[in-house]
Amino acid sequence: MRAALFVTCVNDAVYPSTGIATVRLLERLGVEVDFPEAQSCCGQPQFNTGYRRETEPLVRRTTQAFEGYEYVVTPSGSCAAMVRRHYPEIGGADAAALASRTYELTEFLVDVVGVTDVGAYFPHVVTYHPSCHGLRMLGLGERPRKLLEAVRGLELRELPGAEECCGFGGTFAVKNSDVSAAMGQDKVRSAVSTGADVLCGADNSCLMHIGGILSREDAPMRALHLAEILASTEEEPWS
Incomplete structure (x- = not known):
């Protein structure tokens, strides 16, 4: 293929x-x-x-x-x-x-490809944020979660208010910066409440927004794209 x-x-x-x-x-x-x-x-x-x-x-x-x-x-x-x-x-x-x-x-x-178990190994606690485009426009549904659930060593925790927008929205974040920042802070509070090490998603635009707030607030969590988790193996561990 x-x-x-x-x-x-x-x-x-x-x-x-x-x-x-x-x-x-x-x-x-x-x-x-x-x-x-x-x-x-x-x-x-x-x-x-x-x-x-x-x-x-x-x-x-x-x-x-x-x-x-x-x-x-x-x-x-x-x-x-x-x-x-x-x-x-x-x-x-x-x-x-x-x-x-x-x-x-x-x-x-x-x-x-027809797989959910991609042979990944990622021994960390993870919570998943479904981006608005993936959730509403593409209808990705449970696909990302099924892939994460099959990763060895990974503990997946539910994100409260997962389907709420993170506030990025492309130019929305520029034109409505105060509202965007407030929505992002709400998302970060929900993510940190899970106790996860990593917040993952399938859109780096959203993760850039969330990750920036995590960094500024010195939160004990990192934003990471789903692909990087799925590519991780015991032979090539993520760090």
């Missing part, structure tokens, strides 16, 4: 470890991974801010970059949702075809 990695600009610029973990994980499961170098921003920031005209060239570029791949995999629910929900209405038939071949990482693992 061959797939193209849509790493997303946030991961490429700020969280390259997530992209590396995704490749390691997929290759361990027998997936041949390509990285089309022509890929760039999918256009979500522009589109969400109302700049549709500025979004269109990015839709065309992304569509062309991933042309010919049966599967396109991304460790980002928000970018997957952008492609799946909005590309068909912006870019026509070619963009709609890309939308039908684009999978968020946990969808790809569970629905296409």
